[in-house]
Amino acid sequence: MREEVVGVTRWRVVAAVLAPALAAATILGLAMAKGALALSFVAQSGSVDLVTAGVTGDQFGVAVVSAPVGADRRKVPAARIGVGSGRIDGLCIAHRVDLLGRPFTLLITGGDADRATHEIAVDRLVLDVTDVRADIAAGGEVQVNKNAADVLRGAVELGGTRDSFGLQAQTVRLRDVRATVRDIVIPDLRDVPNFRVEILAGTRSCP
């Protein structure tokens, strides 16, 4: 690992998975260029929690998808959530796995403690979830039971399974989000204060 200080912010840049055993349970890609992060997180096993105090954005879509999981790439249904251009109020991802008979938690966190700010800019956010709780508000023209294959995130198809449920809206506001996720993709993650990636012994949860 290499540490790089940018202004008053200390960044820990991780170019690959941290340990061979953890690689079997997690595929985590982080790349940094020009001050922005590209985050891609695919859970191969174990449970993954995502917590954020809020998400606001536009070009909002929800579509049922069949996502491959596990070593055998068995397809499992999930709800794919897409936001074209958005901002997040704090971020925490906790991936709990058993390695060599012992529990570990991969913990990714970032953000400030101010609930009044959505300090993290995210564009083209995609989450595959099996369970999400939130105060949900969708605005503009809302279309419910849209053919999932036609649901867009901006001008791009969300990848919904044909002849499945979809929802489309022009804007979205989510508060107090707690989700169980399979995949997280944030191609353009910017302005993340206090960004940390840690591997912790034991079973940990997002606050």
Added chain:
Amino acid sequence: MRVRCRRLVPLVLVGMLAVGTAAGAAPWVPSADPVPGFLPEATPVRVRAPDVRISDLAAIVEDQPIALAGGKRSPGGTVMLRFARIELDQVTLDQNRAGFTLAITDGGSGSKAASIGGTGGTVELWGVLRSLRICLSAGCTDVRPLVPLLPSLIASGRLPKVIRGEDLDIDIYALRAKAPAGDFGLRLPGGRVTVTGR
């Protein structure tokens, strides 16, 4: 008493209709907007709520089947409803498919209920009604036999601004909500979305 109330509500509605007709009510004119403006999925979403409140009911039209994905059409009993807003207490939306169930729920009621639409907004839905009891001054009754009367009552302007309903159970093939600028057309304050394999 319950049987008497059930008989009274239709009589009250017929009375309202007679007055409205005598006053020369204007006929309902269908919207010029595309129906419904997107291609719906062929399997409906089942929406259930023990208590609902419908604001500014503007239209209810029978026999409005719509085109669905895969070259299919919704059943002949599809009704189209147009209103400004609906609040739904303890609502569940679920869709059972081969291998999994999608569920969207909100356990809130009253001021914390889920809602679709808003003041000055428009909600249109196409669905097949399994049950709904509307509650007027004379009591609550099954709305389905009364659907042929409702368009004239709406045109007469004699329905309450907010209609309370019980035991809503409807298969929705498509729903479109437009809210005024700055407002939200869909709110689930205590929302939960789950996808469960079966």
